Amino acid sequence: MDNVSRSALELYMNRIFKMLIVFIPIIALCAGCTYTALKVLGYYEDVPIVTLIAFDASCVVYFIVGYIFAKKCEDKNGNLKPKVVFKGKIFICCLIFIQWCFITHLIPSREFWAYIILFVMVVVFFLDSKMVAVVIGEMLVCVAVSYIFKGDALLPVKDEFYVPNIVLRAVLIVLTLFCMWLFTYLVETRLVAELEKISDYDTLTMLYNRRKMTKFLDNAILNAKKTGTGFAVMMCDLDDFKLVNDTYGHDCGDMVLKNIASVIMHSVNQSGGAFRYGGEEVLSVLYADSEQAKSVAEEIRRTVEKSFVEYDGNKVTVTITIGVAVYEENDISPDYIIKRADSNLYFGKTHGKNRVIG
Secondary structure (H helix, E strand, O other), X not given: OOOOOOOHHHHHHHHHHHXXXXXXXXXXXXXXHHHXXXXXXXXXXXXXXXXXXXXXHHHHHXXXXXXXXXXXXXXXXXXXXXXXXXXXXXXXXXXXXXXXXXXXXXXXXXXXXXXXXXXXXXXXXXXXXXXXXXXXHHHHHHHHHHHHHHHHXXXXXXXXXXHHHHHHHHHXXXXXXXXXHHHHHHHHHHHHHHHHHHHOEOOOOOOEOHHHHHHHHHHHHHHHHHHOOOOEEEEEEEOOHHHHHHXXXXXXXXXXXXXXXXXXHHHOOOOOEEEEEEOOEEEEEEOOOHHHHHHHHHHHHHHHHHOOEEEOOEEEOOOEEEEEEEOOOOOOOHHHHHHHHHHHHHHHHOOOOOOEEO
């Protein structure tokens, strides 16, 4: 499956996962080296140099592990491997937890809470609300432990605004983290669903695209093997469509395609589907036996033959040839049944066109 047939969301997740799984360890290493350099220059007297060096060494290990994840996370088709992604997310959660412990325990700062936004923002890019919730929980536990053991270094300065400053800081932390989690949750459950829906359609004809077709046929075959519910595939191709484009232009051709797509969509029952296979080819799936499928195909052929598109004062008509094939028990993948439908279509094309072969 090439990049064109995959959804924008899948491409985004591929790129963001590979980027973050490597960049986060690099950022950790840069931060650790910066703290080490400042220690060498005489700052952070209470921080042991041995601890900082050990931390820097661990960051090198993190980078190596992240690089391995980035190299191993895709299959031969360029799709992310779910198990590798899951392990990678656990790796990122652990890394962030260690980094946060480093900041709040080894180098405590009264302004530490400001960094919590940066840490959570990193995982927000994964569009995984569960992951964000886990990281937030880790960081809040770490903050609580740090307040208990190093409260003097982390709490606001004890002055007349001590209590309100603590309250304000707590409110800001809670609200900020909640908003970031809510944002992730809404994007994950609402926006992502809409993007997936949009990515399933061909933008010109509003038929389903080949990406959706593959999933649909895989499910249809799986259902047929489990329940015995058969189905049929119709491969539809407009006759001499190039002549329409050459005579009236591609705008007219687009209008014809949309009109034919509408005819096919209305002829397929609700449990089936119509997909733009490529160019002027449309593949339809319907739950029917051979005779029922050929009857529907013949109805589509007659309707297309009678219909027309008005363009620049002309009534533009086309005909359609349809190859029909039904599911067989030895169809282990969509390619088998599609090949038979395509073969029937080819026979119809070479034996007069404007006909149904099945």
